[in-house]
Amino acid sequence: MIKEDIEKTGKITVGKYIYQDKWAKGEANYFTFYIDGKKFKGNGGRSPKGFSKNIGKFYKIRYSEKYKGRLTAFFNEEVTDTINILKSGFTKEDLKK
Numbered sequence: 001m002i003k004e005d006i007e008k009t010g011k012i013t014v015g016k017y018i019y020q021d022k023w024a025k026g027e028a029n030y031f032t033f034y035i036d037g038k039k040f041k042g043n044g045g046r047s048p049k050g051f052s053k054n055i056g057k058f059y060k061i062r063y064s065e066k067y068k069g070r071l072t073a074f075f076n077e078e079v080t081d082t083i084n085i086l087k088s089g090f091t092k093e094d095l096k097k
Contacts, residue, residue, distance in 0.1 A: 004073050006064045014079045014088035015044065015061035015071065020052040031061055031073055034089025044073025051075060056097060058085050 010040045015031035018041070029051065044061060060077040065069040079085060085095065 002067050010062040014058050040069045042069040044072040
């Protein structure tokens with residue numbers, strides 16, 4: 001239900017990749033992003049092998065407005081345009097970290 005909502009009505013924005021959590025047969029890749037000035041954190045799903053080296057970089061994500069904090073990450077679509085990153089709610093300080 002949540003996945004379908006993200007695919008059909010989800011909004012596109014920029015998310016910052018902040019950390020990866022691994023366990024026996026799974027993993028979670030967390031991103032922060034902003035909706036109307038409010039910061040959210042969510043799991044972007046399974047990443048490609050070795051992706052954790054990209055922590056701190058920005059990527060295109062699709063999020064659910066209905067289920068706050070739920071998202072799908074586009075791990076192959078890094079965002080490097082500072083203007084797009086700042087327009088999506090991040091600050092200049094977020095760019096430095």
